[in-house]
Amino acid sequence: MALVALGLTIVFGLLGFVNFAHGAIFTAGAYGGWVVYTKTDSFVLGIIAALATTFVLGIVIERLLIRSYYNRPPEDQILVTFGLAIVIVETIRAIFTGQTQMFNTPAWGNGVINVAGIFYPQYRLEVIGVVAVTLLAIYLLIYKTKIGLIVRAGIDDPLVVNLLGINVRRTFMFVFAMGAALAGLAGVFDSPLLAVNPDMGTDVLVQSFVVIVIGGVGSFGGAIVGGLIAGEIISLATAFIPDYSQALLYVAMALVLILRPQGLFGVVGRS
Amino acid sequence: MADSRRSFLTASLGAASALAASGLPFPRISLGADDTLFVGLLCDQTGSYSADGEDLQKGYELAIEELNAGTGVMGKVLGGKKGVLGKKIVYKIADTQTKPDPAVQRATEFITQDKATMFTGGVSTAEVIAMEKTAQANKVLFMTGASGSNDTTGKDCQRYAFRSQCDAYMVSKALAPVLAAKLGKKRRAVYLVPDYSYGHSLADSMKEFTEKEGWTTVAQVVAPFPTSDYSSYLTNIANANADTFVNIEFGNDGVSSTKQAAQFGVLKKMQLVVPNISTYFADGVGADIMAGVYGTLPWSFRLQDRYPMAKLFVENFTKKFGIRPRWTAQIAYDQIAIWADACYRAKSIASADVIKVLEEGHPIELSLGKVSYRAGDHQLVRPVPIVLGKKPEAMQGKDDFFEILEVVPGESVMQPLNLTGCTLPPV
Numbered sequence: 156m157a158l159v160a161l162g163l164t165i166v167f168g169l170l171g172f173v174n175f176a177h178g179a180i181f182t183a184g185a186y187g188g189w190v191v192y193t194k195t196d197s198f199v200l201g202i203i204a205a206l207a208t209t210f211v212l213g214i215v216i217e218r219l220l221i222r223s224y225y226n227r228p229p230e231d232q233i234l235v236t237f238g239l240a241i242v243i244v245e246t247i248r249a250i251f252t253g254q255t256q257m258f259n260t261p262a263w264g265n266g267v268i269n270v271a272g273i274f275y276p277q278y279r280l281e282v283i284g285v286v287a288v289t290l291l292a293i294y295l296l297i298y299k300t301k302i303g304l305i306v307r308a309g310i311d312d313p314l315v316v317n318l319l320g321i322n323v324r325r326t327f328m329f330v331f332a333m334g335a336a337l338a339g340l341a342g343v344f345d346s347p348l349l350a351v352n353p354d355m356g357t358d359v360l361v362q363s364f365v366v367i368v369i370g371g372v373g374s375f376g377g378a379i380v381g382g383l384i385a386g387e388i389i390s391l392a393t394a395f396i397p398d399y400s401q402a403l404l405y406v407a408m409a410l411v412l413i414l415r416p417q418g419l420f421g422v423v424g425r426s
Numbered sequence: 427m428a429d430s431r432r433s434f435l436t437a438s439l440g441a442a443s444a445l446a447a448s449g450l451p452f453p454r455i456s457l458g459a460d461d462t463l464f465v466g467l468l469c470d471q472t473g474s475y476s477a478d479g480e481d482l483q484k485g486y487e488l489a490i491e492e493l494n495a496g497t498g499v500m501g502k503v504l505g506g507k508k509g510v511l512g513k514k515i516v517y518k519i520a521d522t523q524t525k526p527d528p529a530v531q532r533a534t535e536f537i538t539q540d541k542a543t544m545f546t547g548g549v550s551t552a553e554v555i556a557m558e559k560t561a562q563a564n565k566v567l568f569m570t571g572a573s574g575s576n577d578t579t580g581k582d583c584q585r586y587a588f589r590s591q592c593d594a595y596m597v598s599k600a601l602a603p604v605l606a607a608k609l610g611k612k613r614r615a616v617y618l619v620p621d622y623s624y625g626h627s628l629a630d631s632m633k634e635f636t637e638k639e640g641w642t643t644v645a646q647v648v649a650p651f652p653t654s655d656y657s658s659y660l661t662n663i664a665n666a667n668a669d670t671f672v673n674i675e676f677g678n679d680g681v682s683s684t685k686q687a688a689q690f691g692v693l694k695k696m697q698l699v700v701p702n703i704s705t706y707f708a709d710g711v712g713a714d715i716m717a718g719v720y721g722t723l724p725w726s727f728r729l730q731d732r733y734p735m736a737k738l739f740v741e742n743f744t745k746k747f748g749i750r751p752r753w754t755a756q757i758a759y760d761q762i763a764i765w766a767d768a769c770y771r772a773k774s775i776a777s778a779d780v781i782k783v784l785e786e787g788h789p790i791e792l793s794l795g796k797v798s799y800r801a802g803d804h805q806l807v808r809p810v811p812i813v814l815g816k817k818p819e820a821m822q823g824k825d826d827f828f829e830i831l832e833v834v835p836g837e838s839v840m841q842p843l844n845l846t847g848c849t850l851p852p853v
Contacts, residue, residue, distance in 0.1 A: 253476040255681050255710035260689055267691035274664055276689035279657065348686055349654055350678035350710050354472055358654050389658060400658070401650045
C-alpha cells in the first residue's frame with residue numbers, strides 16, 4: 156500500500172500531476188510479472204519484468220500524452236488519465252481475458268513465522284523488508300543525489316534549471332516512469348495476495364488516494380505514515396469492530412480533512 | 427501547477443463519481459424490425475465478478491445462436507424450431523460492473539429504449555435482487571443470472587423473476603450430510619463471510635445444517651464486500667481454535683482470501699470447505715490448494731457423464747469458444763432455453779402469459795437432467811452437485827479440478843415454501 160501511494164505522491168508531489176491511471180499501471184506490473192514468473196518459474200525475474208514493463212509504459216505514456224498535460228488543470232489530468240486507465244485495463248483484458256490468473260507465492264515466501272505468539276506469513280514480512288529498502292532507496296535518490304537535486308530544482312523553477320543547460324523534460328519523464336515502476340513493483344508483490352485479473356487495480360487506487368489525503372499530498376513521509384495509519388486502522392478495527400473497519404478508514408480521512416486539511420505531513424498553501 | 431489541494435480534492439471527487447456513473451454499454455446487432463424479439467443481457471464485464479460474467483456472456487451467446495438456428499440443446503428441447511414463435515432473437519449486452527446501480531440503469535434502458543421482451547443476467551445477488559425489483563416494477567420478465575442467496579426467491583422474491591441457481595438453503599442441506607460423513611460429526615468450524623445478502627444467507631444456512639449434524643460453529647468473521655487484504659480477518663480466523671475453515675467469500679474475494687489463508691498457514695491447520703465454489707475459483711487459487719477441498723458447484727462439465735444434454739452443451743460450447751463451459755455459462759444457456767420453451771407452450775411472448783406457464787412447472791430436460799420451476803417462490807427444482815477437489819496429478823486437463831462425489835436431487839433439499847418468506851406480488 157505504501158509503495159502504491161508513494162508512486163502516486165511522487166508523481167503528484169514532484170510533478171504536480173494527478174494520475175488516475177496509477178491503478179491500471181499497478182495491474183500492468185502484476186501482469187508483466189505474471190507472464191515472466193509463470194514462464195520462467197523465477198519470481199525475481201518476474202519482479203524485474205514488472206519493473207521493466209511499467210517503467211517503459213511510464214516513459215511511453217509520459218512522452219505521448221502526459222507531457223502535454225502538466226500545465227493544464229487537475230480536472231483535465233484526471234480525465235485523461237482516467238481514460239488512459241480504461242485503455243490499459245481493457246488492453247490487458249483483451250490479451251489475457253478477464254479470467255483470474257494463478258499467481259503462486261514464491262517458494263521462499265511459503266511459511267509462517269511466529270512473532271511473539273502471533274502467526275504471521277513469512278511472505279508478508281519479506282515484502283515489508285523489500286518495501287522498507289525501496290523507500291530508503293527512493294528517499295536517498297531524491298534527497299541525497301544530484302538527480303534528486305535536479306528533480307527538485309526543476310519543479311521549483313523549470314525555466315532557470317533549463318537555462319542552466321539541464322534537460323528538465325527528460326528529468327520529468329524519468330520521475331513519471333519511476334512513479335509508474337513503483338506501482339508496477341507493488342503490483343507484482345501484491346499478486347500472490349490478490350486475485351490477479353484486469354480489475355485488480357481499482358480498489359488500490361481509491362485506497363492510495365485515502366492514504367495520500369491522510370498523509371499529506373506530495374509528502375514523502377506522509378505517504379509512508381499515511382499507509383501505516385490506514386493499515387493500523389483497518390487491522391485494529393477488524394479485530395474489535397469488523398463491520399466498521401472500512402468505514403473507519405474514511406472517518407479517519409474525514410477527520411484529517413476537517414482538523415488538518417493539508418494532511419498530517421502536508422505543507423499549507425503548497426502549489 | 428498552480429492549483430490548490432482543495433481543487434485537487436474536488437476534482438478527484440468529481441472523477442470518482444464519473445467512475446461510478448460510467449456505464450460503458452457495448453451495443454450489439456439490433457434489427458428492431460417486427461420479425462425480431464429483443465432480449466437484454468446483463469453481464470458483469472468489469473468488477474469483482476467479471477470472470478464469471480465473461481462465462482455467463484458466452485453461455486448467452488451460444489444459447490441465442492443455437493436458438494435462432496434450431497440446433498444444439500435448444501434444437502432438442504424445442505424440436506428444431508428456429509427462434510421464438512417465428513421471431514429471431516436479437517440482443518444487446520450491457521456491463522453491470524458487478525454493482526446494483528449500473529445493473530438497474532442498464533436493465534431499465536433495455537426495457538424502455540429497446541422494448542425488451544425479457545432480460546436476464548447478473549452474477550452478484552445484490553445486482554440480481556435489484557434487477558428483480560426493476561422487473562416487477564416494469565412488468566417485464568427477468569430470468570436471473572447467478573445468485574445464491576435465499577432472499578432472491580425468499581423475502582425479495584418477485585412475480586416477474588425466476589432463479590435457476592441452487593439457493594443457500596439447498597446448497598447447505600445437500601452439503602452438510604456429506605461433510606459429516608466424510609469429515610466426522612465433531613468438527614469445529616470458523617466462517618469467513620462477505621457482508622451482504624448472499625454471504626449472510628449462505629453462512630446462516632451452513633451453520634444451521636452443519637450444527638444439525640453435530641458440528642460446532644466457533645466463530646464468524648465478517649469482511650466488507652469487496653475486500654483485497656484479508657490479513658486482519660485471517661488473524662482472527664487463525665486464532666479461532668477451529669479445525670474447519672468454511673469460506674463463504676466468492677469471486678475475486680474468494681480467491682484472494684483463500685490464497686492469503688494459505689500464506690497464514692490456516693489451510694495447514696484446518697480443512698477448507700467452500701460451500702458455493704465460484705466459476706474461476708480453482709483457476710485462481712491453483713490445484714495445490716484446491717486438492718481435498720469440499721464444496722458444491724452449481725454445475726460442472728463432469729456432469730456430461732450423467733446427463734446427455736450436458737454432453738451436447740459441453741461439445742458445442744467447446745467448439746465455439748475453445749474452452750469448456752463453467753457453471754455460469756450453463757445457467758445462462760438453460761435460462762434462455764427454459765424461457766423459449768415456456769413461450770412456445772404459452773404461444774405468447776407476453777411476460778404475464780410466460781409466467782403462468784413457468785408456474786405450471788413443466789419438467790424440461792437440460793444439462794442438469796429434468797428441471798422445473800416451483801410456483802410458490804420461482805426457485806428452480808434442480809439437483810445440487812457435491813464436489814471434492816482433485817489432486818493435481820489426477821486432473822485431466824487444466825480445468826478438471828473437481829471430482830463429483832454425489833448429485834443430490836433437488837426435491838429432497840428444497841426449502842419448505844412457508845419458510846422461504848416469499849410472498850409473490852400479483853401479476
